[in-house]
Amino acid sequence: MRKTTVPAQAPTMQAQFVDVTPALAEKWLRQNTHNRNIREKAVLAYARDMEAGNWAENGEAIKFAADGTLLDGQHRLNAVALAGVTVRMLVITGLENATQETMDAGSKRRTADAFGLRGETNASVLSSITKRVWMWDQGDYGFNGASPTTAEAAALLGQRPDLRRSTDIAVRTHQSFRCLPQSIVGTAHHLFTRIDRNATVWFFQRLADGAELPAGHPILTLRTRAVSEAADHRKTPAGRQMAYLIRTWNAVREGRSLARILQDADGPMPMPK
Known part of the structure; x- marks a missing residue:
């Protein structure tokens, strides 16, 4: 009889809206252990929009791996901390770490x-x-x-x-x-x-x-x-x-x-x- 290999269970992805406070943003940023370099101009621009109340809830998510690593959203979280305001954001957890390579690969809307x-x-x-x-x-x-x-x-x-x-x-x-x-x-x-x-x-x-x-x-x-x-x-x-x-x-x-x-x-x- 051939031995059947049972694949490991894939991470369970979950999505929810969260009111991200400056304190919560700083906490999540401590989980930002594997990411690209910060673009300061982007953080400042996001913070200005957040302070002015112009930040749109457009479905773009803060993304975490199953092990808690922050995969996407470091600029937005830094902006929340800088602006000192609470921003409602979509948060997705349970992703595989390898998916980070495919994030932000599209052409930015100008x-x-x-x-x-x-x-x-x-x-x-x-x-x-x-x-x-x-x-x-x-x-x-x-x-x-x-x-x-x-x-x-x-x-x-x-x-x-x-x-x-x-x-x-x-x-x-x-x-x-x-x-x-x-x-x-x-x-x-x-x-x-x-x-x-x-x-x-x-x-x-x-x-x-x-x-x-x-x-x-x-x-x-x-x-x-x-x-x-x-x-x-x-x-x-x-x-x-x-x-x-x-x-x-x-x-x-x-x-x-x-x-x-x-x-x-x-x-x-x-x-x-």
């Missing part, structure tokens, strides 16, 4: 994807402009810091629906003049509109077509600079391109010519006037 699902026109450009305006309002004038979460970007768009108009202008300008990124053009349009709506209309019409501008006009100088950098395939930082637009705008507002546009790498960002 703000542009969320805007597209809402039916926004030019969702990718709108997302980029909204993010840059949010960063500018946080005092990140060089666009080097943390980006807003999808919830923060959506909230800003709700507060400032004219960001859609700035997106339209950025897309139209790009059709005629492709040497400046749409995200920077749209951000500048939004900021300049806050100062003088009528002057902003004329400024971006001339940026797009360069028509009827005398030699030495700031907009012609900007166009020449942007064309030169594009032809040389230079990777110009977004903050420097923003400075170019602001220096041009200020010169136009002050009625002076502009022979060159200079912006030191470490120089302060000019403010639009």
